[in-house]
Amino acid sequence: MRNTLxxxxxxxxxxxxGTQEQKSAPLSALSAPxxxxxxxxxxxxxxxxxxxxxxxxxxxxxxxxxxxxxxxxSNPKAYKRFADVVVEDVRLERNLPKVxxxxxxxxxxxxxxxxxxxxxxxxxxxxxxxxxxxxxxxxGVRGKGVVVAxxxxxxxxxxxxxxxxxxxxxxMTGEGIAYGPNPDDPTGIFSxxxxxxxxxxxxxxxxxxxxxxxxxxxxxxxxxxNVGSGSFEDVxxxxxxxxxxxxxxxxxxxxxxxxxxxxxGSNEIAELRKAMxxxxxxxxxxxxxxxVAAGNDGRDLDKDRSTTVxxxxxxxxxxxxxxxxxxxxxxPATTFxxxxxxxxNYGQSGVDFSAPGGDSSYPGNENCTLAGLxxxxxxxxxxxxxxxxxxxxxxxxxxxGTSMAAPHAAGVAALIISEKGGELHxxxxxxxxxxxxxxxxxxxxxxxxxxxxxxxxx
Numbered sequence: 223m224r225n226t227l228x229x230x231x232x233x234x235x236x237x238x239x240g241t242q243e244q245k246s247a248p249l250s251a252l253s254a255p256x257x258x259x260x261x262x263x264x265x266x267x268x269x270x271x272x273x274x275x276x277x278x279x280x281x282x283x284x285x286x287x288x289x290x291x292x293x294x295x296s297n298p299k300a301y302k303r304f305a306d307v308v309v310e311d312v313r314l315e316r317n318l319p320k321v322x323x324x325x326x327x328x329x330x331x332x333x334x335x336x337x338x339x340x341x342x343x344x345x346x347x348x349x350x351x352x353x354x355x356x357x358x359x360x361x362g363v364r365g366k367g368v369v370v371a372x373x374x375x376x377x378x379x380x381x382x383x384x385x386x387x388x389x390x391x392x393x394m395t396g397e398g399i400a401y402g403p404n405p406d407d408p409t410g411i412f413s414x415x416x417x418x419x420x421x422x423x424x425x426x427x428x429x430x431x432x433x434x435x436x437x438x439x440x441x442x443x444x445x446x447x448n449v450g451s452g453s454f455e456d457v458x459x460x461x462x463x464x465x466x467x468x469x470x471x472x473x474x475x476x477x478x479x480x481x482x483x484x485x486x487g488s489n490e491i492a493e494l495r496k497a498m499x500x501x502x503x504x505x506x507x508x509x510x511x512x513x514v515a516a517g518n519d520g521r522d523l524d525k526d527r528s529t530t531v532x533x534x535x536x537x538x539x540x541x542x543x544x545x546x547x548x549x550x551x552x553x554p555a556t557t558f559x560x561x562x563x564x565x566x567n568y569g570q571s572g573v574d575f576s577a578p579g580g581d582s583s584y585p586g587n588e589n590c591t592l593a594g595l596x597x598x599x600x601x602x603x604x605x606x607x608x609x610x611x612x613x614x615x616x617x618x619x620x621x622x623g624t625s626m627a628a629p630h631a632a633g634v635a636a637l638i639i640s641e642k643g644g645e646l647h648x649x650x651x652x653x654x655x656x657x658x659x660x661x662x663x664x665x666x667x668x669x670x671x672x673x674x675x676x677x678x679x680x
Contacts, residue, residue: 255296257282259455261497262289262305270304283459288504290462290497292455307500309493311455314446314478323412324601324620325609343431343618345593346606348550349421349578349630352559355434357680358637359426365435367644368636370422370471371464371510372629373457374415375446376401378611381416386425389439392463394456397447401610404449411617413610414450414625415442418475420608420618421629422636430618431607434633435640441469446476454494458501461512465505470639470646472505473632474514474539475625479529498533506538511639511648513632515624516543516567523569524669535572540652543568544579544627545675551590551602560662562670566624573672574652575659577630580604580622631655631676638679654679 260266266286274281280294292311293301301308326343350356358364369389378401379388393399403410423440424433445460446452457476464472480491502512516523517531534541544563562568563581584600592602605626609617638654639646646654659674667673 255279255294257292257294257311257453257455258298258301259307259309259311259458259494259497260291260293260301260305261307261493261500263500265289266291266304283455285462285466288462289500290458292459307493307496309490309497311453312494314452314454314457324597324604325409325411326595326606326618326620341426341428341430341432343593343606346595346602347431348547348554348559348602349580349605350432350434352545352578353434353630353634353676354678354680355633355637358641358678359436361680363637363641363678363680364426365423365438365633365636365640368435368438368471368639369441369467369469370435370438370473370632370636371441371443371467371469372415372419372422373443373445373460373464373472373474374418374476375450376413376444376448377415377419377442378413378616379442381608381611381616383424383427383430383608383616384416384419384440386427387423387433387436387438387440389441390467391442391444392460393444394459394463395444395447395452397444399442399444401448404447406449410612411609412619412621414475415444416610417605417607417619417621418473418625418629421605421626422473422633424608430616434630435636438633438636438640441467454497458497461501461505465508465510468508469510470644471632471635471651472510472512473629474512474533475623475628477515477517477534478532479517479519480532481529482527495530495532495536499536502533502536502538506648509645509647511540511635511651512538513540513542513628513635515628516541516573518565518623519567520565521567521569522669523567523572525569531567531572534567538648540631540655541572541574541672542624542627542631542676543573543576543670543672544581544622544624545576546579546581546583546622547603548581549584549599549603551592551599554592560660560671560675563622565622566627568669570667570669570672573669575631575655575673575676576671577627577634577676578605579624579627580620582622634676634678
């Protein structure tokens with residue numbers, strides 16, 4: 223039976239497969255053809271494709287210089303001559319959200335707003351205040367010359383707040399790049415990938431919202447189906463694609479809990495870990511800072527060692543916990559913006575920094591009015607960003623999760639790289655993030671904020 227893991231997106235819970243019965247069969251077993259990940263520390267030979275064809279198998283993805291391929295085969299042992307990792311692909315499934323996303327009024331794609339309505343929804347983006355993004359803009363630092371890859375679900379390439387900054391796109395799923403209605407979202411509004419992309423680099427164009435780095439460019443890479451499920455194969459291929467494209471930052475607001483320990487399936491888990499480590503290491507060597515969500519289980523990752531959060535606890539990944547205000551709409555000027563979100567994972571072993579992710583922990587349900595919108599006060603504590611385009615309408619919505627925290631950090635990373643002339647090694651990016659972060663919690667590195675709460679340095 224195929225190995226299944228629950229896959230965390232936004233406010234969706236990250237959870238592991240839990241029982242050993244859900245693990246895949248031993249690699250030696252011959253059965254109907256299945257997809258296997260092939261990963262080597264060395265480059266794969268140029269004639270690898272010929273070998274696959276001679277076996278009667280199908281080559282699905284091939285990055286020879288990176289030592290990565292995926293093949294459909296009934297005889298995975300044949301590929302052990304090429305790589306130390308040959309492991310069955312894993313399907314990733316999304317769990318239910320803790321907080322349902324909340325839609326806002328749409329904009330008409332064909333009718334730009336009046337001159338007095340300049341980015342009218344920017345006043346809802348408290349996260350930008352938290353990371354001091356406007357202060358960087360006022361100093362002339364807006365992300366120009368930087369490309370950020372967003373590895374996520376489907377996108378609406380024609381959204382007016384995103385379209386000006388799209389440098390390119392790719393679909394690893396075969397479903398097509400576009401987001402659309404699905405069983406989890408019959409409306410087709412709540413595109414997780416669009417929400418993430420908008421937080422990073424929505425254009426400052428006189429409508430809707432503004433990204434943290436509004437002059438950065440976006441490489442949109444679909445690695446998950448619209449319903450939210452996907453596979454390790456597609457995520458790995460997306461990492462390699464973005465790295466080879468030459469992006470400066472990769473944002474992955476996704477992850478899975480991988481059970482640790484011995485017994486049936488433990489070898490496969492170790493091989494999945496190695497394959498993910500290699501992919502992120504490849505991106506790091508190519509010059510991309512890889513920023514990821516820490517996960518939404520509310521777990522202390524220092525004490526709970528039963529699972530490893532992929533990719534948050536991988537070397538060279540920069541993992542982000544989520545913070546939020548409580549009742550921001552009631553007192554925007556004075557409300558503390560950096561409380562640990564109720565759902566966020568924490569722990570020094572799994573958190574490098576914190577950033578705005580939103581929360582619904584405000585205890586009341588009375589209404590507040592902000593930026594011309596009247597909603598229950600707790601809604602304004604969520605993160606507001608772009609949704610999908612449905613018909614003539616471009617949507618926006620509120621959501622929460624470490625998935626929303628990671629793109630705030632990715633946007634600040636883009637500002638830093640832009641400030642430094644458009645090129646900066648990932649290790650230097652992380653060092654700059656640490657130097658500029660607000661040292662909240664206990665002095666130095668701590669379980670909640672890691673090396674600190676993300677700030678632009680302005």
